[in-house]
Amino acid sequence: xxxxxxxxxxxxxxxxxxxxxxxxxxxxxxxxxxxxxxxxxxxxxxxxxxxxxxxxxxxxxxxxxxxxxxxxxxxxxxxxxxxxxxxxxxxxxxxxxxxxxxxxxxxxxxxxxxxxxxxxxxxxxxxxxxxxxxxxxxxxxxxxxxxxxxxxxxxxxxxxxxxxxxxxxxxxxxxxxxxxxxxxxxxxxxxxxxxxxxxxxxxxxxxxxxxxxxxxxxxxxxxxxxxxxxxxxxxxxxxxxxxxxxxxxxxxxxxxxxxxxxxxxxxxxxxxxx
Numbered sequence: 001x002x003x004x005x006x007x008x009x010x011x012x013x014x015x016x017x018x019x020x021x022x023x024x025x026x027x028x029x030x031x032x033x034x035x036x037x038x039x040x041x042x043x044x045x046x047x048x049x050x051x052x053x054x055x056x057x058x059x060x061x062x063x064x065x066x067x068x069x070x071x072x073x074x075x076x077x078x079x080x081x082x083x084x085x086x087x088x089x090x091x092x093x094x095x096x097x098x099x100x101x102x103x104x105x106x107x108x109x110x111x112x113x114x115x116x117x118x119x120x121x122x123x124x125x126x127x128x129x130x131x132x133x134x135x136x137x138x139x140x141x142x143x144x145x146x147x148x149x150x151x152x153x154x155x156x157x158x159x160x161x162x163x164x165x166x167x168x169x170x171x172x173x174x175x176x177x178x179x180x181x182x183x184x185x186x187x188x189x190x191x192x193x194x195x196x197x198x199x200x201x202x203x204x205x206x207x208x209x210x211x212x213x214x215x216x217x218x219x220x221x222x223x224x225x226x227x228x229x230x231x232x233x234x235x236x237x238x239x240x241x242x243x244x245x246x247x248x249x250x251x252x253x254x255x256x257x258x259x260x261x262x263x264x265x266x267x268x269x270x271x272x273x274x
Contacts, residue, residue: 004065006021007030012094016033019033023057026074028072029070029073031054032068038079038083039082039083039087053072057070077183092183127149148263155244158206163246165199166199166200166242167199167245177237178237182194182198184223185198185215189215198239212238220268232265236261241261
């Protein structure tokens with residue numbers, strides 16, 4: 001049976017109309033509408049030529065079912081290599097302020113609900129439960145990782161002191177990847193304005209790091225589906241690995257730091273696939 005998607009129309013300040021579909025995987029915008037605003041020369045027919053990841057949806061227009069190309073709202077950021085970054089950023093600011101709040105009014109509740117869904121049957125504080133889950137997903141757990149798993153659980157549940165303020169960096173590339181991470185987060189938590197605020201809310205003042213980790217699950221899953229992103233570098237600037245870093249930097253055994261990072265990517269791979 002053909003699924004015909006409903007869409008909503010929003011007027012951009014350029015007086016162009018942007019049509020939006022509220023798909024299960026997230027908001028999708030008609031590609032032709034997006035490019036009409038950010039790069040008119042790249043009309044709908046040329047989308048495939050620039051390797052932009054699109055979906056095809058069937059919608060009703062003028063009493064006829066037609067197929068349209070759509071762009072996942074998160075994926076529009078990946079166009080910065082094709083379209084001027086300032087133009088993309090300005091457009092996404094409009095999306096976040098005018099469109100996202102209408103469809104995502106209870107963001108924090110949604111995240112907490114997703115955590116309960118994704119981690120169903122897995123008791124995080126119990127090491128053996130987590131290990132059994134990883135085995136069920138075909139992950140091999142080496143003996144050296146047992147200690148790493150215990151350290152991971154202590155960090156996630158804040159059983160060890162964490163930095164009260166956001167870790168700083170002056171590296172240009174790291175700052176760039178951190179900003180990309182933040183831009184993706186803003187489509188989930190539209191009220192967040194900067195990385196420091198995000199760290200304060202979800203790390204420093206939070207009872208544990210489960211909400212912060214849930215953001216990583218969502219972003220990691222999306223990034224894997226969009227080849228235009230250097231997803232490993234972006235996730236490294238996410239809240240979890242940045243929170244872990246000051247702790248692991250003080251470990252005498254450098255290999256433990258690397259093992260913890262590898263193990264966390266195992267966790268992301270398992271949970272983002274559920």
